[in-house]
Amino acid sequence: MKKATLFGTLALLLSLITPLFISCTSSDGQKFAVGWQPYYISTFQVAIIQELGLVKKYLPGVEVDFQEALHGAIHTNNMLAGKVEVGYMAVMPSNIACSKRDQADIREVANNGVSNGMTCALLMARADAPDFQTPEEAVKWIDGKVVASPRGSCADQFMRMAFDKLGVKPAEYLNQSIEIIQTNFRARKLDASAVWEPTASRIGNLAGEGIAKIIATGNLIGNQDIGMMIMRGDFIDKHPDLAEGYLRAELEALQFMTDPKNQHKTVEMIGKYAVGMPKRAIWYSLYGQIPPQVGGTTPKQSFTFIIDDEIRKNINEVWAFQFKQKLVATEKPYDNTIDDRIARKILAEAGLKPPIGEIKGQPPDDNPFTK
Amino acid sequence: MQTKTIDVKAMAEEEISSVSQAVLRSGAKHALTTSTPYLAAVGLLSTLAGWYLLCEFFKVPYFNELPGPVAVAREWFSRNPKFGLSIYTPEYYQHICRSTWRVIQAFLWATALGVPLGLFMGWEKTFKDYTFPVLELLRRIPMLAWVPLAVLMFPGREGSVIYVTFLGAFFATTLNTLLGVQSIDEVYLRAARCLGSSSRQVFFRIILPGALPFIFTGLQISMGYSWFCLIAGEMIAGEYGLGYLIWTSYITVAAPVLVIAMVTLGFLGWVSTAAIRLIGRCLMQWQVREMAQ
Numbered sequence: 001m002k003k004a005t006l007f008g009t010l011a012l013l014l015s016l017i018t019p020l021f022i023s024c025t026s027s028d029g030q031k032f033a034v035g036w037q038p039y040y041i042s043t044f045q046v047a048i049i050q051e052l053g054l055v056k057k058y059l060p061g062v063e064v065d066f067q068e069a070l071h072g073a074i075h076t077n078n079m080l081a082g083k084v085e086v087g088y089m090a091v092m093p094s095n096i097a098c099s100k101r102d103q104a105d106i107r108e109v110a111n112n113g114v115s116n117g118m119t120c121a122l123l124m125a126r127a128d129a130p131d132f133q134t135p136e137e138a139v140k141w142i143d144g145k146v147v148a149s150p151r152g153s154c155a156d157q158f159m160r161m162a163f164d165k166l167g168v169k170p171a172e173y174l175n176q177s178i179e180i181i182q183t184n185f186r187a188r189k190l191d192a193s194a195v196w197e198p199t200a201s202r203i204g205n206l207a208g209e210g211i212a213k214i215i216a217t218g219n220l221i222g223n224q225d226i227g228m229m230i231m232r233g234d235f236i237d238k239h240p241d242l243a244e245g246y247l248r249a250e251l252e253a254l255q256f257m258t259d260p261k262n263q264h265k266t267v268e269m270i271g272k273y274a275v276g277m278p279k280r281a282i283w284y285s286l287y288g289q290i291p292p293q294v295g296g297t298t299p300k301q302s303f304t305f306i307i308d309d310e311i312r313k314n315i316n317e318v319w320a321f322q323f324k325q326k327l328v329a330t331e332k333p334y335d336n337t338i339d340d341r342i343a344r345k346i347l348a349e350a351g352l353k354p355p356i357g358e359i360k361g362q363p364p365d366d367n368p369f370t371k
Numbered sequence: 372m373q374t375k376t377i378d379v380k381a382m383a384e385e386e387i388s389s390v391s392q393a394v395l396r397s398g399a400k401h402a403l404t405t406s407t408p409y410l411a412a413v414g415l416l417s418t419l420a421g422w423y424l425l426c427e428f429f430k431v432p433y434f435n436e437l438p439g440p441v442a443v444a445r446e447w448f449s450r451n452p453k454f455g456l457s458i459y460t461p462e463y464y465q466h467i468c469r470s471t472w473r474v475i476q477a478f479l480w481a482t483a484l485g486v487p488l489g490l491f492m493g494w495e496k497t498f499k500d501y502t503f504p505v506l507e508l509l510r511r512i513p514m515l516a517w518v519p520l521a522v523l524m525f526p527g528r529e530g531s532v533i534y535v536t537f538l539g540a541f542f543a544t545t546l547n548t549l550l551g552v553q554s555i556d557e558v559y560l561r562a563a564r565c566l567g568s569s570s571r572q573v574f575f576r577i578i579l580p581g582a583l584p585f586i587f588t589g590l591q592i593s594m595g596y597s598w599f600c601l602i603a604g605e606m607i608a609g610e611y612g613l614g615y616l617i618w619t620s621y622i623t624v625a626a627p628v629l630v631i632a633m634v635t636l637g638f639l640g641w642v643s644t645a646a647i648r649l650i651g652r653c654l655m656q657w658q659v660r661e662m663a664q
Contacts, residue, residue, distance in 0.1 A: 073622040174609025
């Protein structure tokens with residue numbers, strides 16, 4: 001019995017201390033990790049960075065581990081745990097990541113796309129919903145309906161702000177993952193949902209399955225969709241050369257993506273990573289026009305690269321909103337939450353001024369992909 | 372001369388009831404005189420102390436990323452919780468009630484379907500030969516893999532959640548019931564048949580009581596599995612539930628709330644399993660008496 005007790009105690013201690021010996025890949029000066037989402041439009045340029053070999057060009061001899069995930073929260077947790085140094089996500093999840101100063105110093109370092117609610121705040125209704133005259137009418141229709149969006153995402157941010165500003169109260173507001181939302185649309189269990197691209201194009205009637213249709217965008221409440229790049233503060237401070245090299249790769253990838261003559265190549269590259277996403281939908285999510293009658297505007301996206309005053313204002317507004325929702329602990333961002341010094345330096349050296357590129361939005365007939 | 376009618380059945384039931392209560396009381400009293408409850412308390416306190424030392428006192432690398440017991444307790448018992456959830460917020464109890472109700476439904480369905488199926492599989496070899504391979508194939512499929520199909524199969528939302536929760540419990544109940552029937556010594560069945568018992572009598576007098584200990588073991592396991600599978604099911608939930616709370620806490624990086632939900636779930640699982648164990652002890656007095664002898 002005594003031997004069994006001793007053995008059991010040793011086994012318990014061993015199981016507790018084993019994690020200490022498991023190597024946790026992190027920056028050691030020659031290697032770092034980037035977390036991105038192949039199924040989120042504001043990170044599509046990461047596919048281009050990899051396909052064009054831009055890491056070799058701007059970071060020779062450095063190994064970059066590109067980690068894929070289905071949504072930003074996974075990278076948030078990985079960054080806080082020190083497993084990932086660079087992350088891509090929308091403003092809402094990036095604010096949450098930056099608010100956890102007791103765990104890690106994470107900063108917003110660059111912008112990778114601004115849109116008037118046409119990339120991340122697309123309100124979709126089931127296919128047999130009525131045809132609305134205006135986006136306002138569409139949003140009023142969801143009063144008393146079953147609506148869903150993924151918790152803590154840019155789409156969730158748009159929905160909560162829309163409910164607040166327009167006095168809309170759905171019968172149920174569900175926080176479900178984007179995969180469950182898609183399945184619920186197929187099963188006709190949902191009346192409406194806010195989702196991001198390219199899922200909106202995939203399930204929508206403009207280039208996709210047609211199980212849902214866009215009825216409004218974030219433009220309705222002046223909600224901008226902003227893609228952010230975030231980095232760990234210790235990575236920036238200890239390895240500014242690596243941070244700069246990666247940002248240079250990011251700039252070139254964005255310029256490639258926004259060049260109209262590269263549309264076909266861009267979609268092919270993205271298609272290799274967004275497995276199962278039809279190229280037709282990828283093209284439409286990036287380059288297709290959102291109809292003006294549902295709130296589409298031109299340009300569809302513009303890329304400032306740096307975090308300008310308008311984006312700062314948006315970050316602060318979203319932060320204040322999140323504070324009310326108890327998603328962040330402080331009323332305002334920390335002093336160095338926004339740290340785009342390196343991005344500004346790169347832009348200045350290149351002699352460029354924001355925006356560094358724009359995507360106008362083309363009609364559905366221009367889609368070169370049939371599936 | 373007046374004759375007295377003696378209600379033998381009532382007397383027997385009264386004696387069994389008083390014996391049950393005496394057994395339970397003596398069982399509880401006996402338990403307190405052994406080292407078991409005290410060692411259990413020491414074990415729990417040591418785990419708490421270890422958690423505190425690793426995460427908050429010594430801040431051991433990697434463990435320092437986790438919320439410690441003080442941070443969790445601060446949130447859990449706060450009147451103005453940082454993340455909006457504590458024992459003072461009604462949402463906490465809404466999550467508990469919704470999850471508990473889902474588990475109860477899933478467990479009852481698993482019992483209602485799994486016990487008869489297991490009994491029949493154990494009793495009829497031909498039926499078992501048809502069904503066992505299918506059961507074994509389906510049992511290995513992880514609960515998460517069922518989530519998309521569950522959404523498509525059921526008209527509402529609760530049905531999908533309960534179905535995913537039910538699956539884990541169902542297989543555990545069925546298999547343990549089957550094992551219970553198979554554990555009955557063949558001699559009893561032959562003896563009963565020799566004495567002219569009908570199939571119905573064999574089933575209700577030998578098979579069912581003989582398999583009961585295994586059935587109750589299976590029910591305890593299946594209750595645990597129900598709580599376990601609830602996490603996968605509540606991915607679909609969208610609103611309330613401890614599993615839903617775990618998912619949203621992960622997404623919004625509210626680590627103390629995540630731990631609160633996990634501990635609450637573990638506690639509820641423990642209490643519900645203990646309740647089944649107690650019910651089993653009450654129903655199987657013959658086994659309790661045998662063990663006491």
